[in-house]
Amino acid sequence: MKKTTRIQTENSQRVLDAALEVFAAHGFRGATVDQIASTAGMSKANILYYFRRKQDMYVAVLTKTIEDWLTPLKTLNPAGDPHEELWRYAQAKLQMSRDAPDASKLFANEVISGAPMIGAYLQNDLRPLVVHKCTIIQRWIDRGLLAPIDPLHLLFFIWSTTQHYADFMPQIDALYDHSEDKLFSDAESTLKQLLITGLQPPAR
Amino acid sequence: MKKTTRIQTENSQRVLDAALEVFAAHGFRGATVDQIASTAGMSKANILYYFRRKQDMYVAVLTKTIEDWLTPLKTLNPAGDPHEELWRYAQAKLQMSRDAPDASKLFANEVISGAPMIGAYLQNDLRPLVVHKCTIIQRWIDRGLLAPIDPLHLLFFIWSTTQHYADFMPQIDALYDHSEDKLFSDAESTLKQLLITGLQPPAR
DNA sequence: GTGTTTGTTGACCAGGCGGTTAAGTTACGA
DNA sequence: TCGTAACTTAACCGCCTGGTCAACAAACAC
Numbered sequence: 001m002k003k004t005t006r007i008q009t010e011n012s013q014r015v016l017d018a019a020l021e022v023f024a025a026h027g028f029r030g031a032t033v034d035q036i037a038s039t040a041g042m043s044k045a046n047i048l049y050y051f052r053r054k055q056d057m058y059v060a061v062l063t064k065t066i067e068d069w070l071t072p073l074k075t076l077n078p079a080g081d082p083h084e085e086l087w088r089y090a091q092a093k094l095q096m097s098r099d100a101p102d103a104s105k106l107f108a109n110e111v112i113s114g115a116p117m118i119g120a121y122l123q124n125d126l127r128p129l130v131v132h133k134c135t136i137i138q139r140w141i142d143r144g145l146l147a148p149i150d151p152l153h154l155l156f157f158i159w160s161t162t163q164h165y166a167d168f169m170p171q172i173d174a175l176y177d178h179s180e181d182k183l184f185s186d187a188e189s190t191l192k193q194l195l196i197t198g199l200q201p202p203a204r
Numbered sequence: 205m206k207k208t209t210r211i212q213t214e215n216s217q218r219v220l221d222a223a224l225e226v227f228a229a230h231g232f233r234g235a236t237v238d239q240i241a242s243t244a245g246m247s248k249a250n251i252l253y254y255f256r257r258k259q260d261m262y263v264a265v266l267t268k269t270i271e272d273w274l275t276p277l278k279t280l281n282p283a284g285d286p287h288e289e290l291w292r293y294a295q296a297k298l299q300m301s302r303d304a305p306d307a308s309k310l311f312a313n314e315v316i317s318g319a320p321m322i323g324a325y326l327q328n329d330l331r332p333l334v335v336h337k338c339t340i341i342q343r344w345i346d347r348g349l350l351a352p353i354d355p356l357h358l359l360f361f362i363w364s365t366t367q368h369y370a371d372f373m374p375q376i377d378a379l380y381d382h383s384e385d386k387l388f389s390d391a392e393s394t395l396k397q398l399l400i401t402g403l404q405p406p407a408r
Numbered sequence: 409g410t411g412t413t414t415g416t417t418g419a420c421c422a423g424g425c426g427g428t429t430a431a432g433t434t435a436c437g438a
Numbered sequence: 439t440c441g442t443a444a445c446t447t448a449a450c451c452g453c454c455t456g457g458t459c460a461a462c463a464a465a466c467a468c
Contacts, residue, residue: 030233122378164364174326
């Protein structure tokens, strides 16, 4: 009954790529279907053949983004070295900011406007995952492997600093003179310094 | 010739307050004049009497925000204690995130959508200020008062972490259980820890 | 009080919005 | 090769958008 053809998968993807770009730049309300259509190089009526509503494109592209988002956090290994694990996570997030800045902007736009579409997701999916990871971090602290710090705010630190290099790129461009490669390697060393030395457990 | 009446100042302010709220939540394109009008409790035609275009409200509210934004950075005192000065700045920014979250969201929205309105400002006003402050920080480092770190990325760190507590509040709400007071005092100690210990100069 | 400036608004406009439909074109299995 | 299901789009719809305007009300200087 429901078979997905080649053209279907191809064109759906084209629409989603264009939708991500436009929604990331203007948010849900600021984006127009016409603009998504012209970005995708298709007629408006045609993209509405694949996604009947603007909102359908939005949730599709947002859901995909969120799934990618969660992956690196899930891999935090309780048995590993705390500094190494946290730094690996921060690195992965920074890399995502570089590789998929639009995904970061999309998420930022959604949350800034009050998370109207993903409020439930934050409560039902993100929260339990974060609570779990925070207990892992807390256990590291209790065992003296990490300086005492609020695990949740530590996550906020990692999120905010890494996503900054996607969301605020126009500002960074105005202030930073060197290549993109150097920008991200400088960012990496700065974050590493703040994270690692900031989390050094007190001497025994 | 150009005298501003009492009603003018009062009502202009009402419009700007409403405009800040709406633009912060939906960005320039996503905001509607009708919505600003109803938020201000005035008719659409009336608010367009004070600001002839939607864009005029936007630049007015954005300009005001940016001026407030820069103030605390300007007070960075080269003669002061580096840790104290930087921490005072970070604290001031965090307090602004708490007191005026809409201003932070407005700015974030503008930059995320490519800074179409304030690109010139970033180059002409923000940049020289930041360059100057970076040399101050660099001088502290050269004198051994601060751990070696990239001054610009240090500013990025302060900006991103503090603004996170305004822009991403819906996400924080979903993850954080205690009072707003406790949230911000926890944030403060976490940031202080990361900033101060992360910047401790190497032992002589 | 009166005249003039300032403030207020309902009605209106052209264009853009998300979305539908009907009619046509293309792809493809049999 | 042919039939049919999948695909494409011009034309259209009602509503909302930013913005104008003329007519009216309020405030104020004298």
